[in-house]
Amino acid sequence: MSRFSCTHLLCGFTRLHLARCLAVSFSVMALLMGVCAEAMADRPPAADNSTLIYFPPIGGPQEIGDCTCWSSAYYYNTYTQARDEGLDASTGDPNVICSPRFLFALIAQGWWGAECTEHAMARLADVGCAPVSKHSMSAPWTQWPTEAAWVAALKNRTRRLHKIRADDEVGLEAIKQHIADGGLVVTRADFLSNYGNYGASASGPGIHNRVMYRRDGWHYLRHSICVVAYDDNRSYWDDRDGQTHYGAFLIVNSEGPDWGWYNSTETGDKGFIWIAYTMFLESEFGWYDYDLPVSPCFDNAPYPEVYYHDDRPDYRPTLYAVAGINHNARNLLTFSGGVGPTDAPEFTGPEAIEQTDEGAIPIDDRRRAAVDLTDGAGLIPPGATKNVFISLGVDASAWEEATITSVDFYCDFDGDRVYTNVPATGLPVTVWPGTTGYVSASVTNPLPGDLDGDGCVGHADLGILLADWGCTTGDCSGDCDGDGDTDHADLGILLAHWGEGCE
Ligand SMILES: [Ca+2]
Numbered sequence: 414m415s416r417f418s419c420t421h422l423l424c425g426f427t428r429l430h431l432a433r434c435l436a437v438s439f440s441v442m443a444l445l446m447g448v449c450a451e452a453m454a455d456r457p458p459a460a461d462n463s464t465l466i467y468f469p470p471i472g473g474p475q476e477i478g479d480c481t482c483w484s485s486a487y488y489y490n491t492y493t494q495a496r497d498e499g500l501d502a503s504t505g506d507p508n509v510i511c512s513p514r515f516l517f518a519l520i521a522q523g524w525w526g527a528e529c530t531e532h533a534m535a536r537l538a539d540v541g542c543a544p545v546s547k548h549s550m551s552a553p554w555t556q557w558p559t560e561a562a563w564v565a566a567l568k569n570r571t572r573r574l575h576k577i578r579a580d581d582e583v584g585l586e587a588i589k590q591h592i593a594d595g596g597l598v599v600t601r602a603d604f605l606s607n608y609g610n611y612g613a614s615a616s617g618p619g620i621h622n623r624v625m626y627r628r629d630g631w632h633y634l635r636h637s638i639c640v641v642a643y644d645d646n647r648s649y650w651d652d653r654d655g656q657t658h659y660g661a662f663l664i665v666n667s668e669g670p671d672w673g674w675y676n677s678t679e680t681g682d683k684g685f686i687w688i689a690y691t692m693f694l695e696s697e698f699g700w701y702d703y704d705l706p707v708s709p710c711f712d713n714a715p716y717p718e719v720y721y722h723d724d725r726p727d728y729r730p731t732l733y734a735v736a737g738i739n740h741n742a743r744n745l746l747t748f749s750g751g752v753g754p755t756d757a758p759e760f761t762g763p764e765a766i767e768q769t770d771e772g773a774i775p776i777d778d779r780r781r782a783a784v785d786l787t788d789g790a791g792l793i794p795p796g797a798t799k800n801v802f803i804s805l806g807v808d809a810s811a812w813e814e815a816t817i818t819s820v821d822f823y824c825d826f827d828g829d830r831v832y833t834n835v836p837a838t839g840l841p842v843t844v845w846p847g848t849t850g851y852v853s854a855s856v857t858n859p860l861p862g863d864l865d866g867d868g869c870v871g872h873a874d875l876g877i878l879l880a881d882w883g884c885t886t887g888d889c890s891g892d893c894d895g896d897g898d899t900d901h902a903d904l905g906i907l908l909a910h911w912g913e914g915c916e
């Protein structure tokens with residue numbers, strides 16, 4: 414047996430002889446840099462995150478190009494959020510599983526749009542993903558999510574999208590380290606027909622020891638998938654050089670629990686496929702061979718890459734808005750919002766509805782959409798009042814105007830997950846093609862202890878508190894901490910903020 418690449422030999426060498434590796438000449442050192450990085454990364458030789466309780470049951474079957482939503486919403490984000498919040502996804506709990514159909518409704522673009530892997534991943538950062546309890550996995554494909562689904566999606570928002578270019582050893586090592594650290598990544602592939610062989614029997618041309626190491630046959634499937642595990646010691650025999658090689662990633666598929674092969678435990682449900690590391694290096698995996706003709710798509714990088722995000726730990730929104738919008742083509746709308754004056758905003762939020770080439774799905778005000786403005790909430794400190802707004806742009810090519818019939822802002826500045834509703838006035842608003850409409854409200858971040866709401870913690874507030882002393886009815890005018898009574902804790906808060914905001 415011989416290892417496929419010199420770098421693998423060197424990796425083994427450097428693990429045993431790291432000190433010598435560091436002592437070699439600079440020119441050799443440069444050659445070994447990626448190898449030394451691996452040796453020093455101190456990760457295990459194999460890791461399989463699909464064995465953890467955060468991982469959902471095998472999903473599928475995929476249909477009409479929704480593999481992007483299975484890989485990014487169902488597998489990747491269910492796992493990411495369950496791991497973040499310590500939840501058990503392995504039983505398929507509908508309150509924990511992120512719904513692939515929710516994401517599909519947001520990214521569907523006629524015949525093509527749902528196939529854009531990076532776009533699907535990017536939506537998780539802007540919108541999040543509703544749990545299955547709020548948007549069923551069998552909901553009609555383009556059924557617009559309910560307000561409850563939009564709002565429930567927000568807690569599953571991630572932070573920024575990251576990419577790892579995957580056609581060199583440094584990239585592969587970064588992916589392995591990310592998995593070793595407990596993360597998953599999402600990518601895509603242009604599979605040929607031996608992928609079908611893999612599904613049926615996990616054997617066939619280009620496949621050995623359940624590892625696919627090359628593509629074979631005719632064009633079969635453009636496909637998004639989630640990478641859940643790696644194993645540096647997974648061996649396979651390559652018919653191209655007659656040698657045994659080592660190292661493969663485990664990919665979870667969305668073709669149900671009878672497809673392909675098992676995860677690293679070799680038991681339980683099937684639904685997985687081993688992909689040799691070298692398929693990334695040879696650009697046989699991790700990209701599409703041609704451009705998808707829609708925008709936004711982003712999937713047309715001419716080399717293999719994978720995607721993941723930083724998460725938002727235990728995230729709950731502090732400030733968001735919901736809006737009732739009527740229009741016949743959501744793909745011609747841009748729905749967002751912000752903090753500050755509409756003509757000079759201090760913050761503008763993510764695009765909850767974004768303009769796309771295709772996807773003319775009608776929306777109406779019975780299913781209001783949400784936009785998360787939490788990242789701008791810090792601009793409204795305790796005691797401050799500011800303008801907040803939603804914005805709706807209608808593309809000039811639209812055939813009809815949009816109307817905004819209702820807008821509510823919700824804030825939870827004290828973070829107790831009880832929200833204050835601030836309805837907007839001045840509705841309805843009509844937004845003509847080629848223009849942007851705004852709906853505003855004035856939001857106050859209460860100053861702790863300011864019981865009369867005049868922006869100053871002073872004698873008047875102390876008077877209210879003392880007159881209410883001993884109240885336990887839950888609706889107490891002297892209740893500064895919101896726990897439903899007026900007692901020493903409330904007096905302590907008032908005194909701690911004494912004089913704040915006063916002239
Ligand atoms: Ca989170």
Ligand SMILES: [Ca+2]
Nearest residue numbers: 825827829831
């Ligand atoms: Ca609150």
Ligand SMILES: [Ca+2]
Nearest residue numbers: 863865867869
């Ligand atoms: Ca006051």
Ligand SMILES: [Ca+2]
Nearest residue numbers: 892896898903
């Ligand atoms: Ca209290």
